Amino acid sequence: MRAFRAPSVVSLARAALHLGALAALAIAQPLFDLISKNPDFLAARRLIGWQVVALGLVLVLAPPLLAVGVEALAGLASRPLRAVLHLLFVALLVALIAIQALKDIAPGAGSAVLIAASATVGLAAAAGYARASGLRSFVTVLSPAPAVFLAIFLFFSPVNDLTFASGSAETANVSSRVPVVMVVFDEVSTIAFEDPRERIDPTLYPNLAALARDGTWFRYATAPTDMTGTATPTILTGTVAKRHHPPILSSYPRNLFTLLGRRYRMKVSQEATDLCPRDLCEDASGESAAARDRALASDLGLVFLHVIAPAGIERELPSVSDTVAGFGVDAGTTTAEGSSGHTGHREVLHELGGGRPARFENFVRSIDRTARPTLYYKHSLLPHVPFQYFPDGHRYRTQPHEVLPGLVDAPSWDNDYLLQQAYQRHLLQAGFADRLLGTLLRRLHEKRLYDRALIVVTADNGESFLHHASRHLATPETVEDIADTPLFIKRPFQHSGRISDRHVRTEDILPTIADVLGIRMPWPVDGASIFDRSAHIPSNVEVYERSGRKLTLSLPEFKRRIRASLGRKIRLFGSNGRPPGLYRIGPHPELIGRTVAGVPRSPVRAEINDADAYSSVHLRSDFLPAHLTGTIHHAGGPRARDLAAALNGRIVAVGQSFTLTGNQAENFSILLPESAFREGANRVELLSVKDEGGALRLASIARAG
Numbered sequence: 001m002r003a004f005r006a007p008s009v010v011s012l013a014r015a016a017l018h019l020g021a022l023a024a025l026a027i028a029q030p031l032f033d034l035i036s037k038n039p040d041f042l043a044a045r046r047l048i049g050w051q052v053v054a055l056g057l058v059l060v061l062a063p064p065l066l067a068v069g070v071e072a073l074a075g076l077a078s079r080p081l082r083a084v085l086h087l088l089f090v091a092l093l094v095a096l097i098a099i100q101a102l103k104d105i106a107p108g109a110g111s112a113v114l115i116a117a118s119a120t121v122g123l124a125a126a127a128g129y130a131r132a133s134g135l136r137s138f139v140t141v142l143s144p145a146p147a148v149f150l151a152i153f154l155f156f157s158p159v160n161d162l163t164f165a166s167g168s169a170e171t172a173n174v175s176s177r178v179p180v181v182m183v184v185f186d187e188v189s190t191i192a193f194e195d196p197r198e199r200i201d202p203t204l205y206p207n208l209a210a211l212a213r214d215g216t217w218f219r220y221a222t223a224p225t226d227m228t229g230t231a232t233p234t235i236l237t238g239t240v241a242k243r244h245h246p247p248i249l250s251s252y253p254r255n256l257f258t259l260l261g262r263r264y265r266m267k268v269s270q271e272a273t274d275l276c277p278r279d280l281c282e283d284a285s286g287e288s289a290a291a292r293d294r295a296l297a298s299d300l301g302l303v304f305l306h307v308i309a310p311a312g313i314e315r316e317l318p319s320v321s322d323t324v325a326g327f328g329v330d331a332g333t334t335t336a337e338g339s340s341g342h343t344g345h346r347e348v349l350h351e352l353g354g355g356r357p358a359r360f361e362n363f364v365r366s367i368d369r370t371a372r373p374t375l376y377y378k379h380s381l382l383p384h385v386p387f388q389y390f391p392d393g394h395r396y397r398t399q400p401h402e403v404l405p406g407l408v409d410a411p412s413w414d415n416d417y418l419l420q421q422a423y424q425r426h427l428l429q430a431g432f433a434d435r436l437l438g439t440l441l442r443r444l445h446e447k448r449l450y451d452r453a454l455i456v457v458t459a460d461n462g463e464s465f466l467h468h469a470s471r472h473l474a475t476p477e478t479v480e481d482i483a484d485t486p487l488f489i490k491r492p493f494q495h496s497g498r499i500s501d502r503h504v505r506t507e508d509i510l511p512t513i514a515d516v517l518g519i520r521m522p523w524p525v526d527g528a529s530i531f532d533r534s535a536h537i538p539s540n541v542e543v544y545e546r547s548g549r550k551l552t553l554s555l556p557e558f559k560r561r562i563r564a565s566l567g568r569k570i571r572l573f574g575s576n577g578r579p580p581g582l583y584r585i586g587p588h589p590e591l592i593g594r595t596v597a598g599v600p601r602s603p604v605r606a607e608i609n610d611a612d613a614y615s616s617v618h619l620r621s622d623f624l625p626a627h628l629t630g631t632i633h634h635a636g637g638p639r640a641r642d643l644a645a646a647l648n649g650r651i652v653a654v655g656q657s658f659t660l661t662g663n664q665a666e667n668f669s670i671l672l673p674e675s676a677f678r679e680g681a682n683r684v685e686l687l688s689v690k691d692e693g694g695a696l697r698l699a700s701i702a703r704a705g
Contacts, residue, residue: 010136015071015086019064021142022093028059029149030100030307031300036157039246040229044272045296048165048248056153059300060146087126095122099308111310158244165250171262171280176517177373178492179453180260181444184235184377185433186228186271186384187472189462189484190219191566192430195575198566199499203577204391204431207438208488211457213497215490218530220559222483222541223461223506226474230544231460231506232273232379238510238525243548247273254523256377256510257281265374269363271381284378286362315662318401356381357393360436367440369447379460382436383429387422390674391431396626403609403629404660404667411660413468418658420572420585423465424671427573427582454516455490456509466568474543479551480561483543489530491516503539503555504530583673586654587642588689588696596646602688602699606632606668614682614705624674628684632657632666632701642689644698645670649683652676681705 010018035041042052067089075082099118102109109117128135154163193208195201198219202209224240225231233241236255245251257266257276268276269285306314363378382389385408388397402408408425412418437457444450463471464481474482485506507527514521515529528535539555553561574580584592613625628645645653655670668686686702 010086012068012072012075012082014136014140016064016068017143018136018139019067019086019089019093020060021139021145022090022097023063023067024060024146024149025142026093026096026100027063027304028146031059031304032056032149032153032157034303034307036153036159039158039162040272041299042159042162043229043246043248043274045292046270046274047296048162048250048274052159052162053154055296056150060150064146087130090129091119091122091126093122094125095119096308098122099310103310107311109310111312114310158246161246161251162248165246165248171277172259172519172522174260174263174517174519176263176519178517179374179376179449180264180456180513180517181367181376181440181449181453182256182378182456182513183437183440183458184232184379185457185459185486186379186381187461187463188383188426188430188433188459188486189464189481189565190221190486191462191481191484191562191569192383192427193434193486194566196566196570198563201575203575204427205434207434207441208457208486211437211441211455211488211490212499214495215455215488216494216498216500218487218489218500218502218504220501220555220562221458221485221487221504221506222543222558223459223485224483224542225544226461226472226482227546228272228460233275235458235460235506235509236273236275238507238521238527240507240526240544243544243546247275249275249277256513257375259510259514259519259522260375260517263373265370265372266377267363267366267374268377269359269366269379270377271359271379273379276377282366284363284366284376285359286365287359311662315405316401317405357389357432357436361439364436364439364443367443367447367449369449378440380433380436382433383426387425387429389429389432390624390626391428391435392674393432393435393622394624394626394674395622396624396671396674398623403627404669406660406663407669410470411662412658413470414661415658417586417656418669419466419468421655421669421671422471423569423572424582424585426463426465428671451493451495453490454492454513455488456513457486457488458506458509459485460506461485464565474545474551476551479543479553480541480558481565483541483553483558484562484565489516500530502530502537503541503558504537508537583653583671586656586670588644588654588691591644591651591654591689591696594651595649596651596685596687596698597649599685599687599698599700602701604632604634604688604699604701606630606686606702608684608686608702608704611704614684617677617680617682619677619679624677625682626672626674626677628653628668628670628672628686630668630686630702632668634666639666641666642691643668643670644687644689645672646685646687647672647676647682648678650676651687654689 047055071082071085074085095118098121099114102114102117153159193200193205200209200212223231224234229247230241230243233247233252237252252275255275257280261277261280266276266281267284268281270276302318305317309317360380367376387408388395390396406412408422444453462482462484464478465471467478505527508530511521511525511527512530515531528537541553541555541558543551545551572585573582580589608630610625617624639659641657643655643657644651653670653672655668657666657668659666683705685700687698688701690697
């Protein structure tokens with residue numbers, strides 16, 4: 001115990017230097033490294049200039065200052081206590097450094113082993129620190145580390161563009177008084193909305209179908225990139241965005257907002273980009289600065305947990321990779337009423353706090369009628385993951401991550417059933433995006449703006465399903481789905497719908513808006529007005545991979561591949577309310593609708609996640625326990641068995657068990673239709689299905705409710 005008795009291992013000032021150096025190595029530098037590789041993390045939160053500097057200072061200074069403060073308070077009571085606390089802080093910080101190194105050295109080691117080894121290293125380092133003055137001197141030599149890491153982060157990394165970003169831009173002269181309403185959805189292909197005739201499915205997407213009846217639908221619009229950080233600036237600038245430019249105003253000072261900003265009011269709700277000048281834009285998201293700060297702190301904490309957590313624990317954390325919306329729970333609810341009619345690239349974007357539906361509805365409420373022309377712009381992170389919404393607005397998932405980690409990510413990509421289920425969930429969430437669009441259209445009618453307004457509804461880019469690879473990445477196999485981007489434009493006082501099969505691109509949207517408003521573009525752009533028949537718009541479809549390589553399809557080839565992709569969707573899900581429907585994926589869909597009673601119990605047992613939720617269902621709440629998930633406990637049985645799910649005595653869905661890559665457990669995941677639930681107690685039963693010479697034998701393996 002001699003090492004821990006010394007009442008004055010180091011002075012308080014020296015302790016601050018030492019803890020600062022160790023904290024910089026353990027905490028600040030790993031976060032600086034991740035953020036530097038993904039500066040969109042900051043751009044999505046509108047952090048530029050001094051705000052980036054402030055964040056860097058907090059990451060460097062807050063941990064050691066907090067520790068030294070605790071030490072100082074302890075020292076008022078007992079100097080030996082302060083010394084012990086200091087050594088404990090040293091041990092903790094060294095353990096955090098060690099576990100990051102051990103994760104790389106021994107990626108297959110168990111969580112308990114890594115934690116124990118790191119703790120041992122930390123305690124040994126603290127003991128050596130207490131006994132050896134040379135080791136303490138070495139830590140003193142490291143004391144410039146916080147300043148060095150901070151300087152590299154702010155001035156010599158991709159964050160440099162944000163550190164020195166400008167928040168203003170020159171606006172253009174405009175005389176138009178036409179209201180402009182623009183909605184950009186996130187990662188959805190036109191295919192998702194179409195029926196077999198390549199028309200909008202009015203049963204699943206009534207509001208989009210209604211807009212198409214009044215405006216012009218460009219059925220073969222395409223986007224040039226698969227990343228929100230470049231796809232959205234392309235829309236807003238009329239020029240294909242550069243891959244390495246952060247999506248902020250200083251990178252793109254000539255954009256839709258600066259074009260109209262001198263004359264127009266700006267009611268803007270941005271997500272993942274920050275292109276509107278602060279002195280022009282009124283934030284229409286309804287989120288306070290305090291809410292954004294809380295979300296930023298929460299996300300940074302979660303990113304750091306991913307840095308230090310062993311693989312077994314990290315799998316249980318909310319995802320921070322390959323998604324703009326996967327950090328934490330989307331707790332937002334909606335009051336929308338019914339309508340009348342893995343690549344090694346880690347993205348650390350978050351949908352911010354407060355919920356996607358809430359931000360959309362705040363934007364809708366910001367729409368009013370005034371004498372001054374107004375631009376209403378909303379980028380919505382829907383129907384992008386996390387998948388959790390039914391078309392009617394009910395959530396079927398409340399956790400900040402999938403109950404079964406990896407269910408829609410890389411661990412599931414080798415399983416056809418899970419690929420189909422991801423598509424199913426995407427289409428249901430697209431229905432919810434359509435419902436929110438309906439609230440916008442009704443608001444425009446209520447405020448008598450619908451007729452007068454130029455309305456543009458599009459998406460940043462498409463998404464690809466049913467491939468054994470990432471849905472988000474443009475590759476030669478997925479290029480048509482990624483490029484395929486919805487685009488609807490209703491001109492002022494237009495009431496005659498038209499479908500255009502002309503190839504247009506998202507970079508054509510800004511010059512088209514300028515054309516409709518009678519504005520001559522004051523700067524050169526890549527795009528051209530869609531309504532200018534004399535304008536040359538290339539017929540070839542061009543999409544850039546994240547490597548920078550360009551993928552090219554002729555328009556006839558693009559159309560052929562789009563129709564093939566649409567055919568795969570229709571065969572799985574049907575359209576226009578006709579079979580098979582969204583809930584008939586999985587083996588033996590003919591069982592759906594069959595009543596079950598007296599089914600024998602199987603020797604195989606399963607555990608249903610959140611089983612208590614079925615005993616008390618409130619249909620008027622925003623949550624339904626419709627995602628039936630859990631684990632099957634077997635003894636040498638099949639690793640993929642056919643399943644059926646019965647709700648209140650009737651089979652409502654079928655599925656198949658599976659194992660996810662990296663996890664040997666036999667799991668199940670079946671989505672139950674929201675219409676099958678009743679108020680109060682519901683009885684859910686998971687059944688195994690065996691085909692015995694053409695006769696299907698059912699056996700109960702789990703019950704709840």
